[in-house]
Amino acid sequence: MSRPAPWRDVRVLRIAFQAAFLVAVVAFVLWIVDNTVGNLERRGIRTSFDFLDQPAGFRIPGSDFRTSQSIGDAILVGVETTMKVSAIGIVLAFLLGVFVGVARLSPNWLVRRAAALYVESLRNVPVLAIIFFWYLAVILRLPTVEVAGLFVFSNRAFAVPDLTLEDGIELFGIAALVGLVAAAVVWRWRTRRFDATGEPHHRVLWGAGLLAAVLTVGFFAAGRPIGLDTPERLRFGFAGGLRMSPEFAGLLIALVLYTASHIAEVVRGSILAVQKGQGEAADALGLSPFQRLRFVVLPQAFRIMIPPLANHFLNLVKNSSLGVAIALPEVTRVVRIAISQRAPAPQSIVMLMGIYLVFSLSIALVTNLVNRRLQLKGRT
Amino acid sequence: MRSTLIRQLAIALIGVVFVASGCNLGGDDDDDGGEAGGETQTQTQPGQTGGDLLQTVTSRGRLICGVNDAVPGFGFVTEGGDFEGFDIDYCRAVAAGILGDPEAVDFRPLTAEQRFTALQAGEVDVLIRNTTWTSSRDGSEGARFLTTTFYDGQGMMVQADSEFQELEDLDGATICVLSGTTTELNLAAQFEARNLDFEPLSFEDNDPLQQAFQQGRCEAWSSDLSQLAGIRSNWPDGEGGPEALRILDVTMSKEPLGPVVADGQEDFADAVNWIVIATIQAEEFGITSENIDEQLNSEDPEVQRFLGQPVEGEPFDPGLNLDAEFAANVVRAVGNYGEIFERNVGPDTGLGLERGLNALWTEGGLHYPPPYR
Numbered sequence: 001m002s003r004p005a006p007w008r009d010v011r012v013l014r015i016a017f018q019a020a021f022l023v024a025v026v027a028f029v030l031w032i033v034d035n036t037v038g039n040l041e042r043r044g045i046r047t048s049f050d051f052l053d054q055p056a057g058f059r060i061p062g063s064d065f066r067t068s069q070s071i072g073d074a075i076l077v078g079v080e081t082t083m084k085v086s087a088i089g090i091v092l093a094f095l096l097g098v099f100v101g102v103a104r105l106s107p108n109w110l111v112r113r114a115a116a117l118y119v120e121s122l123r124n125v126p127v128l129a130i131i132f133f134w135y136l137a138v139i140l141r142l143p144t145v146e147v148a149g150l151f152v153f154s155n156r157a158f159a160v161p162d163l164t165l166e167d168g169i170e171l172f173g174i175a176a177l178v179g180l181v182a183a184a185v186v187w188r189w190r191t192r193r194f195d196a197t198g199e200p201h202h203r204v205l206w207g208a209g210l211l212a213a214v215l216t217v218g219f220f221a222a223g224r225p226i227g228l229d230t231p232e233r234l235r236f237g238f239a240g241g242l243r244m245s246p247e248f249a250g251l252l253i254a255l256v257l258y259t260a261s262h263i264a265e266v267v268r269g270s271i272l273a274v275q276k277g278q279g280e281a282a283d284a285l286g287l288s289p290f291q292r293l294r295f296v297v298l299p300q301a302f303r304i305m306i307p308p309l310a311n312h313f314l315n316l317v318k319n320s321s322l323g324v325a326i327a328l329p330e331v332t333r334v335v336r337i338a339i340s341q342r343a344p345a346p347q348s349i350v351m352l353m354g355i356y357l358v359f360s361l362s363i364a365l366v367t368n369l370v371n372r373r374l375q376l377k378g379r380t
Numbered sequence: 381m382r383s384t385l386i387r388q389l390a391i392a393l394i395g396v397v398f399v400a401s402g403c404n405l406g407g408d409d410d411d412d413g414g415e416a417g418g419e420t421q422t423q424t425q426p427g428q429t430g431g432d433l434l435q436t437v438t439s440r441g442r443l444i445c446g447v448n449d450a451v452p453g454f455g456f457v458t459e460g461g462d463f464e465g466f467d468i469d470y471c472r473a474v475a476a477g478i479l480g481d482p483e484a485v486d487f488r489p490l491t492a493e494q495r496f497t498a499l500q501a502g503e504v505d506v507l508i509r510n511t512t513w514t515s516s517r518d519g520s521e522g523a524r525f526l527t528t529t530f531y532d533g534q535g536m537m538v539q540a541d542s543e544f545q546e547l548e549d550l551d552g553a554t555i556c557v558l559s560g561t562t563t564e565l566n567l568a569a570q571f572e573a574r575n576l577d578f579e580p581l582s583f584e585d586n587d588p589l590q591q592a593f594q595q596g597r598c599e600a601w602s603s604d605l606s607q608l609a610g611i612r613s614n615w616p617d618g619e620g621g622p623e624a625l626r627i628l629d630v631t632m633s634k635e636p637l638g639p640v641v642a643d644g645q646e647d648f649a650d651a652v653n654w655i656v657i658a659t660i661q662a663e664e665f666g667i668t669s670e671n672i673d674e675q676l677n678s679e680d681p682e683v684q685r686f687l688g689q690p691v692e693g694e695p696f697d698p699g700l701n702l703d704a705e706f707a708a709n710v711v712r713a714v715g716n717y718g719e720i721f722e723r724n725v726g727p728d729t730g731l732g733l734e735r736g737l738n739a740l741w742t743e744g745g746l747h748y749p750p751p752y753r
Contacts, residue, residue, distance in 0.1 A: 058564040061554070061579040067568045136588060140595040155597050156554075236553045236599060237579075246597060247581075327583045327592070337582060340559055 040346065049351075051343045058337055060329045062245050071338050078334030079355060085248060085330060086317045086359070089255045093316060094309070096260035101267025102293065115264065122261035127319050130258050135250035135326040142246075148233040152241070158249045159231035159241040168222035175218025182214060183207040247328035251320065259316045263309065270305035271297055303374045310367035317359050331355055433641075433648040434478070434701055437505055442484050445471035446504035449489035452610035453724050453731040454510055454530075463487045466724040467508040470529055470639060470656065473714045474506060477655035477706040482713035496521040499642050506652055507640040510606065512562075524649050527656045528638040529717075531737040531746050533631035534566045535605035537612065540626040544600065547574060547630055553599035554579045556589050566633040567602055594619055600628075604635055606725070606733070613730030622730065631737075647701055654700055658707040661686060661749040662716035664740055669715040672708060686752050698752070707752075717747065 006012045040047050052072035059067060063077050103115035122130065145154035152159040187207045194201035219226070231241035244252075274297050282292035321332040329337075335352045339345050437443055447467055448455035455467040463471075472482035488504050499507050500522045510532070511517070513525040536555075538544045547570065557563045559582045571578045581598050583589035590611075593601050601608065605627065612625045639656060641649045662668070665683050667675045676687055685696040688704035695704040703709065714720055721738060725731045739745025 057568060058582075059568050059578070059580050061581055067572060132588075136591050140591055140597055144596045155595055234552065324584055326588060327581045329582075333582075336584070337559060337564060341565060 036346075047344075047347070049347055051338075051347070054343075056338065057341055060334065062248075062329065071341075071343055074334050074338060075331060075351070075355075078329060078331035081248070081328070082317070082320055082330040082332075082355075082359070085252055085255070085320050085323070085328075089252055089259065089316050089320070090313050092252075092256045093259040093263055093312075096256060097263025097312075098267050100260060100264035101271070104264060104268045105271055119261045119264050122257055123265065125258075127254065127258045128322050128325060131251060131254040131322055131326060134254045135247065139246045139250045146233065148231045148238060150230055152231045152238060154238075155246055156236075157231075157238040157246065158244040159238050161231070162229040162240070162242040164227040164229045166225050166227055168225035171222040172218050172225045175214060175222065179211045179214030179218070183211040186210050245328070247323065247326050250326055251323045251328050251330075255316055255319055258319070259312055262312050262315075266305050266308045266312065267301065269308075270301040273304050274300045303376070306367055306371045306374065310364060310371075313363050313367070314360050317363065318356060321356070433505060433645040434651055437478055437648070441479060442486055443471065443475040443479065444486045444488060444503070444505045445474070446488050446490045446495055446498055446507040446509055447471060448509045449487075451510060451607065452614055453729065453733075454606060454610070455489075455508075457489075464724075466530065466720060467510065469714045469720045469724060470508045470659075471506070473659060473710045473720075474508075474639070474652055474655050476713035477658070477702060477710045478651055480703060480706075480709050496523055499523060499640060502642070505641070505648070508638075510604075510637045511640055512635045512637060522643045523640045524643050524645075526639045526641065526649060526653045527660075528636040528746075529656055530606065530637040532604050532606050532635035532637050533737075534563065534602060534633040534635065535608050536628040536630055536632070537601045537603075537608045537625055538599060538628060540620075540624050542599065542626075544628065546628065547571065547576060547632075550578065550600055551576045552578065554581055554597065556593050556598035556601045557582045558586060558589055558603055559584050562633065563602065570632040602632070605631065606637075606731075609725065609731040609733050613732070622732075650700055651702055654698075654702070655706065655710055657749045657752075658686075658710050659714070659717040659720065660740070660747045661752055662707065662711045663718045663747075664742065664749060667711055667716060668719055669711055669713075672712050676708065682752075696753075 003009060037047050052075075053070050055068050056065075056071045056074040057067050058074070059065060060074060060077050062081075065074060065077050100115045100118055103111050104119065106112045106115070140155050142153055142155040144156055145152055148159070150161055184207070187203045190201040190203040190206050193199060194203075229240050231238050231243065278296055278300060279292060282296040287295065320330055323330040324333045324336060327333070332352060335343075335348050339348050445468075447463065448465075449457045449463070451465070453465055455463065455465040458464050468487070471485050471487065475485045476482040488498065490498050490504070490507070490509060495507055495509055495511065496517070498504050507523075508529075510530075511525075512532075513528065517523055518525055536547070536550070544550055555567060555578050557567060557580055564580055564582055567578070567580055581592065583592070589601070592598055601611075603611075608627050612622045612627065615622050615625055639652050641652060665675075665680075665686065667683065667687070672687075675683055676689055678684060678687075681691055684691050687708045688695045688706070697704055700706075715723070717740075721733075721735065722728065725733045727734060735743070735745060737746050739747065741748040
């Protein structure tokens, strides 16, 4: 069987077209980059990333950043703030979202309606409006507390007592480890005994009690190695304790409330997507409503909800850039300050986009791994 | 099989179109570059032949002035829709000097980002819009800065009932600033030079900043003194009005503000420059809009020369391509520098600014008009 001429051979043509298309795309991208760089240079705009090493010249509130440090360091400080608000926000939004999502399906009329009101009112409002509401209308209206108590909620700072580690903490750490091991051993012993004799196991009580006893003895034996660092009032603002700036608190609260309203809907949908027979089977086994939720429904719902959850986690990270509106120095704000101090805008914005891309891809990677682990094996 | 082939062809075609359009775009862009280059050339040309913009303005019969419309006292729009302020009066002065009519002005409100582009593109003849004279703006914005009309500086505003008097009292305080070109830098430089600690809270927008300051989130608000005076004068009565705020007696930076024209318009630049100088010179001579008609008959030959009255038969012509009586026209229309200052931003206005650096050189200020001869 003779092959057709190459220009009529489908296999050859297919590869040729693909190659031509690839060349076209690469040429297009190269041209765009070259054209941009060329035009920027012609207009005397710097195209290198040297500016990252130049001294920043500005300060960043809430950090010990010095003006003599470089712009690159300033951006890292911003990245840290973004990571903090995102990490805390994701955890809190997830917990609140699961709680509200389950409440949405509660047989209790009041609980169900209250959860629905929460979801519908927050989900349909722009997140920027929520941020402004919490910062301008709530947090800034808090009093300027003059005397610090154990807990401070003022428009100058949010603060709670912090734990400090002092001498002898190593000893206490060893005691804690011993306590944990002992608790685990007792747990297994109670479980085995329960399996063997049917005598009530009370393993939580046994384990926790033993651990608490060991920790208490260890704490005093090591000479009280953990202290309490309480907030104190300075001439301006507060020091000590675990502190949060009002801007950070405002953004965090707004992001958590907003994202949780979306997560609640995902949770509700995922629970409804669990086969009805599963719940009925749990009932047939005589499980309590809580046990049904905890051991049968939620584990299967989690499997369904992970991909959409990842989406909302990503949105929370991206929405944290709205902190610019309330002077929170997260990475977008820092980059914008740098630009106003003559850092070149094209490079700075490209960097900013790259930073968010790394955040998003990291979250996507983690959730993909979790997703793969949780998927049912052997299903096609 | 045939349909896949067609699909492949279509994809390849799209690719080709991409490349082609890419080339086209490239071509267009180069053309644009060429045109832009051409434009700058044609723009610089009048400068070489001389006086083109001055002639253009004269023959047009109207001056187009780029202004601010949101800074009380300097350039803002009244409830009646009229432009008013210190900078606006200088637009009128230029119109009176060149065209003999202070009303022959069209005001173009410009944002900070637009202003230099508008000037370069010839959309406005002159920019009088609280623009700080800096080397990089003079050098790379194609702009020419003329005699400074207002010596501004970055200042600090606090609540009137606070005990702060100087920067040292604010050691460790939180300072609210509006994110700007130099505000954060000046603040950091000044505090660190004095070895003081502070936290800057830099907002992108005035409204949240004002809220934060009102609610005591920050001890002080830093911005240009003229801006602070404007904010203070408009402070809501519910918050105690202007009396509730106090501006500290510190100046943290140099911000000379004045008219700007495009590079290469030599005759026009000279004309605007000397009109500004004339207002200052008039104050030095004691010529006001009230006594201008008496001054026309002054015995002083210097005053006679300045007002374009015949000295030994001939009115003095410095060769500025302006009417011999331009200074008299300017003073008659808007008054001398002191009058413009008092009327718009002085102690009797809402802003309540003292002359300070803006006094004449004879009174310890910086306004020192070159001799008119």
